[in-house]
Amino acid sequence: MLELLGQGKVEVVGHLKNVSIQFADTKILRDVNLQLLKGQLHMLTGPSGCGKTTLLRALNRLNDCFDKHEMSGSISLKLSEGDVDVHLLAHKHLPLLRRKVGMVFQIPNLLPGSIIDNLLLPLKVVAGLDLAHAMARCENVLIQVKLWDEVKDRLNHDASSLSGGQQQRLCLARTLALEPEILLLDEPTASLDPENTEVIEELLESLKQQYTMVMVSHCPAQTARLADKVFRLDGQQVISD
Amino acid sequence: MSRLIGYWGRLCALFIISIMLILIGFILFKGLPTLELSLFFGDTAPLAAMMGLQPVWEGIWPACVGTLTVVLCAVSLASVPGIASGIWLASAPDKPAQKVFGLAVDILAGIPSILMGLFGFSLILLLRGSFFPQANASLLLASFCLALLILPYIACATQNALSSLPKQLSVTGAALGMTQWQVTYRLLLPQAKSGIMSGLMLAIGRAAEDTAVIMLTGAVANAGLPGGLLQRFEALPFTIFYYSAQYQSQQELNMAFGAALVLLILTSIIFALLAAIVRGRNRSKFGPVKSLIKERIC
Numbered sequence: 060m061l062e063l064l065g066q067g068k069v070e071v072v073g074h075l076k077n078v079s080i081q082f083a084d085t086k087i088l089r090d091v092n093l094q095l096l097k098g099q100l101h102m103l104t105g106p107s108g109c110g111k112t113t114l115l116r117a118l119n120r121l122n123d124c125f126d127k128h129e130m131s132g133s134i135s136l137k138l139s140e141g142d143v144d145v146h147l148l149a150h151k152h153l154p155l156l157r158r159k160v161g162m163v164f165q166i167p168n169l170l171p172g173s174i175i176d177n178l179l180l181p182l183k184v185v186a187g188l189d190l191a192h193a194m195a196r197c198e199n200v201l202i203q204v205k206l207w208d209e210v211k212d213r214l215n216h217d218a219s220s221l222s223g224g225q226q227q228r229l230c231l232a233r234t235l236a237l238e239p240e241i242l243l244l245d246e247p248t249a250s251l252d253p254e255n256t257e258v259i260e261e262l263l264e265s266l267k268q269q270y271t272m273v274m275v276s277h278c279p280a281q282t283a284r285l286a287d288k289v290f291r292l293d294g295q296q297v298i299s300d
Numbered sequence: 301m302s303r304l305i306g307y308w309g310r311l312c313a314l315f316i317i318s319i320m321l322i323l324i325g326f327i328l329f330k331g332l333p334t335l336e337l338s339l340f341f342g343d344t345a346p347l348a349a350m351m352g353l354q355p356v357w358e359g360i361w362p363a364c365v366g367t368l369t370v371v372l373c374a375v376s377l378a379s380v381p382g383i384a385s386g387i388w389l390a391s392a393p394d395k396p397a398q399k400v401f402g403l404a405v406d407i408l409a410g411i412p413s414i415l416m417g418l419f420g421f422s423l424i425l426l427l428r429g430s431f432f433p434q435a436n437a438s439l440l441l442a443s444f445c446l447a448l449l450i451l452p453y454i455a456c457a458t459q460n461a462l463s464s465l466p467k468q469l470s471v472t473g474a475a476l477g478m479t480q481w482q483v484t485y486r487l488l489l490p491q492a493k494s495g496i497m498s499g500l501m502l503a504i505g506r507a508a509e510d511t512a513v514i515m516l517t518g519a520v521a522n523a524g525l526p527g528g529l530l531q532r533f534e535a536l537p538f539t540i541f542y543y544s545a546q547y548q549s550q551q552e553l554n555m556a557f558g559a560a561l562v563l564l565i566l567t568s569i570i571f572a573l574l575a576a577i578v579r580g581r582n583r584s585k586f587g588p589v590k591s592l593i594k595e596r597i598c
Binding site (some may be wrong): 115119121124126154155157158161162164168170171180181184185232237263 | 303310392394468470471472473474475476477478482486487491492
């Protein structure tokens, strides 16, 4: 990696130093150190319960949504706003951080309402776009995630009427619509069949150049196919990268 | 054993339905024959009575208007703090401050209405003896005391409705960059709407039927149409109590049954209207988008 840096090919956009996280009395992560490189897909692997999702959520401070959470260490991200010390951010700045560090969950987390409601609500509420601009962006992201042709005639249908794969692509589109700089993907294909998994993987492959991604996966084959860099977690620590 | 429990459950459900049907049937049987214009307006011309041009002495029209007014005022006073309390209670139910506040709400819910009436009455005495010597039993005081009585219903309904929503919904909202307020207002409250509305309906029913509070804080037998927030007023529950307790003729007792039926119909209409509003609002918030999308696609 240092060699690559020396050649000026990749830029470090994230730095985690001695990150330890615990919920109540249970220690989840201990002294995790790692770097995130711009435009690369970083894969977090490891056995169930080793803290992969917790580590992912630490990057956008989503762990703060859960009770009795404590974190030590430092997380620095290089965003368009400048260098951001994530661990020091005041509560009022977290919405902007989470917009810039978008997240897709393991199970498609649809918002209540129609397909278009799922995209429009964050665009109107979070990004503050008017209807015309929001609609234009919706169309763009739906094309980007290759969902436009499948849903363009039923945008007002209930989002839960979509198949699992379509729902996950809709969630990805919803995140991309907010124009994040870093994408966090928590086993986005875990609940999908092989066909839909392939579609999502192709999609992620195509997004690699645009976004720095951190993904959790349990599948070694998927890791081999997609990952630019692999971090293996075990015993609360990153044991290899 | 499970079959026995099933039968017991059905029997209990049947018992409740039977009691409800018997009660409603009794009120209908006694009250329906009295449902005439004279029940509402007595000897006064209906239009003149409705416009407030002539007083109504032997009808329940002023009590109907009084009940609607006091319920509207009480629900207006209680709904905002009730819903806000429910949101706050649901936001972190395990924190000490919320636990104490939750206990206070539970205690408030358990206070008998006659005590709330006495509280209102004592409040008048306190105000008279301090900085408001003109204080008297009035529509405003009755509404305030009723609001205190129904506030816990609204707060508990809101808290329960919000607590029953999946945690993932608020986490998803937060992950999309929504603030706590946006998550609550845009995601959680719309989903908890029907639960909150149920609480409001319960509160309206409670405010409409309560006699003890208004009896001590502003309701009288012959006040006419409500003349203002600081005036005394008539109300259906008090009219029912007054006529059924002190009737001097069969006609007056029949009026009490008529008033009971009218109160039942009035609250049913309010419930139906609220339910219709909830159904109407369940439509997509982005209704106009539909046509716009179709235009774009074409």
